[in-house]
Amino acid sequence: MSTEARQRGPEAGIRRPPGPDGLPVIGNLHRFLRGQLTFIETCAREYGDVVYTNVGPIESYMVAHPEQIERVLVTEDDRFRKAEMGQGRLKPLFGDGLVVSDGEHWRRQRTRMQPAFRPDRIATYAEIMAEQAAAAATAWSPGETIRVDEEMRRITLSILVRSLFGTDLGDREAEIREAFEMVMARFEGVNMWLPGWVPTPANWRFRRGRKRIDEIVFDLIDERRDEAETRDDLLSALLLAEDERGERMSDEAVRDEVVTLLAAGHDTTALALTYALYLVGTSPDVGRKLRAELDAKLGEQVPTLSDVTELEYAEAVVSEALRLYPPTHATAREPVEDVTVDGYRIPADSTVFLPQWIAHRDERWWTDPETFRPDRWLDDANRPEYAYFPFGGGPRHCLGHRFATVEAQVVLATIASRWRLDPEIDDLSVRPVITLRPTEPVAMTVRER
Ligand code: HEM
Incomplete structure (x- = not known):
């Protein structure tokens, strides 16, 4: 342990944080499995900002105060590593890609990949975003009921495939999308909890899909190595990417990063769009204001990157x-040494949860937190920075942050300037399955504006 770390370490006798007692061995696992969000809400309400959550074999803690969240992610990030939890399940797909890697390999890859997401590159991708959203919206007709969650996944996957590999993929575009959907089914419902060796249809489809993706991606890498300089797709940017020693990535490393970007980048943005469209649909005033802005700023045009800054x-x-x-x-993070948070001891190698779900709905930082009120973002509210951190923070903050926000705005603007979508479900209930997913299909009916 470094001298500095020792100085910052806990003093003797510091207490464990409060938390629900739980049962022998399983701790609070039963409560957690019954409803993860309800469980963490109860923990925050009853025990405060630092809670010993004690879930099953994992010694786990929840840290929900923005100042402490900032400490873990940003100011003292060297004392925490990315948590192991769940990473094992992702490794067979991601390999050593950015989301699951750590240490020196992660640092070199992050340095190499950062330039591919520079603002000037996002302009090209914004064209693809508007084109794909317009293609989907044009295919809808008034009175038709659509599954917004599925439609958004289709749109965001097409956007990512085209941004990664270019728009001249021909039949391979549909093939990659199909193979990727086969792979992702492994992370749905009960399949997610079954080990990879169990002979289930989902595991079989996972292996077949992954094999096909690998074949196509390695073929594309082969084709692109020579022409990368003249192309503006993400794959070409990754092939040219260098670390500080001027070294480029191996084919295997590029494959791992490409698949990581596909997985990390499409489901998350599809969910953001699903929730945004649903919430706009439940709030006629917001819908009217949004359409008024789109009419004034865009008229009949599809949005470009420069429009986005005006919206x-x-x-x-x-x-x-x-x-x-x-x-x-x-x-989630794991302390690499014992740490003290808000006067409480959190031991090395335990799991520390930083819950966006709690901080984003905390009455101390948000007035009327359960209400959907976009206007709150137009006022200059004074709140701690890490009361809101949908893209994480610190050195491991989301690499696709800018890509995702531009995409969400472009797709939302393209759809909302054409149609009004009315929810066909009474309520939106959600549950965390790696990402925060709707529990029911999000059905909405397409209406003339
Ligand atoms: C609304 C959409 C998105 C959300 C809410 C989101 C959220 C996040 C969060 C919270 C992290 C940090 C995880 C941690 O610290 O443990 C992260 C990391 C990451 N995200 Fe996103 N993300 C989104 C879209 C995207 C997109 C579009 C891409 C790529 C095209 C992407 C690529 C990545 C990558 C590669 C990482 C790992 C970064 C690293 O560890 O260095 N994400 N994302």
């Missing part, structure tokens, strides 16, 4: 949807 209200709608329904409902 203040659309931006507020997206921020507010991400506040109420953050697709990443909690971020």
